[in-house]
Amino acid sequence: MKIAVIGTGGVGGYFGAKLAQAGNDVTFIARGQHLEAIRSNGLLVKSVNGDMHIPNAQVSDTITDITNADLVLTAVKAWQIKDIRNDIKQIIHEKSIVLPLQNGVMAADELAEVIPEKQVMGGLCRIFSLIEAPGVINHVGFKPEIVFGERNGVQTPEMEVLSQLFDNAGIACKASRDIEADVWKKFIFICTSALLAVTKTSYGELRELKETRQMMIALLNEIYAVSQKKGVKIKPDFIDKTIAVIDAVAYESTSSLTRDVWEGKPSEIDYQNGTVVKLAEKYGVDVPVNRFVYDCILPMELKARGKFNRQTS
Structure with missing residues (x-):
């Protein structure tokens, strides 16, 4: 072929x-x-x-x-x-x-x-x-x-x-x-990448600390709620399964988005947590953790793309 x-x-x-x-x-x-x-x-x-x-x-x-x-x-x-x-x-x-x-x-x-x-x-x-x-x-x-x-x-x-x-x-x-459901299942998992970027942690560190683990779980549940409003067919136990996967990931693992943000490169933030925020607005779902993560990375993303508006006096 x-x-x-x-x-x-x-x-x-x-x-x-x-x-x-x-x-x-x-x-x-x-x-x-x-x-x-x-x-x-x-x-x-x-x-x-x-x-x-x-x-x-x-x-x-x-x-x-x-x-x-x-x-x-x-x-x-x-x-x-x-x-x-x-x-x-x-x-x-x-x-x-x-x-x-x-x-x-x-x-x-x-x-x-x-x-x-x-x-x-x-x-x-x-x-x-x-x-x-x-x-x-x-x-x-x-x-x-x-x-x-x-x-x-x-x-x-x-x-x-x-x-x-x-x-x-x-x-x-x-x-x-049902490729839509499979794509959304991965999407829910990878949106933790931006949380790693904001907290400057690996997956092991993120899941180990009580405070960041709670943020991680809330972030996942918010995206699941958006998926249900959109009509994606994902069973309720999926979030527990996703957490189990994260708990099994190698301790020092990160993701490409995480590394891009840390290195000051353009990232996929608009296609991950940014998409969550946009769809949440469309479907009337409250996503405070995803919005916080997206808003924190947005200035870095604009700088990486040379689009940050600088004012001079």
Whole structure:
């Protein structure tokens, strides 16, 4: 299969390497030193499950260099989807599948505003990984998995094609009958990332201290309340299960949003807690912890994007 991996970070680098290793025709989109390192030395993935090296990885910095992709995996930051969707439209054919693996709950909708809706699946992935150095991805934990499904809940032949593709590449996968619920379940979990950023804690530290643990639980319950107002089908015991997952995460673990905020980089805050705040206003739900977290990070986000209004006397 001809596959375009748009964004060769921790997510795209890992899953793209698995697909390339299985013999698929994979082209990676990367930038800067990362691009040059992959061109020179190939793509190296260090993993707790075994390292991979794609010595002659096909890589470019221009999406439209790719033609007739059968599958497009979007693995850029959530806020970059609007910037790339028109280019993606140019590289697909009428039977192509576009599968977003972004955090948040907006990616598929934003893609489908430009790309034919029937070609955009809902999707998510689970993995802890990051760019360790140019040309090097480090998968540090969590069993990697891709979950996907048609947004209308219908089982289609395209879902079977993806299941076979991922199975052949040794990628754990799930063909979902309710991808909206699965995306929201991940969304609820990842929105703790901003709380880590504000409190300057790891997951272990956050859950250990009584005060921050209470904030974490309140934040999760607020998002669950929003999901129920929206009509997402998630069972009431999901929050307890999410807390159990957080309690089992490696003590020093953080998240990409957390690290982006700490490092003064643009983050996905508008697509995580910012989305919670907007939807809460729409559905009339009170979300004080999510609003506090979002409001605390907003000035840092504006500075990172060069949009902070400075007044001079």
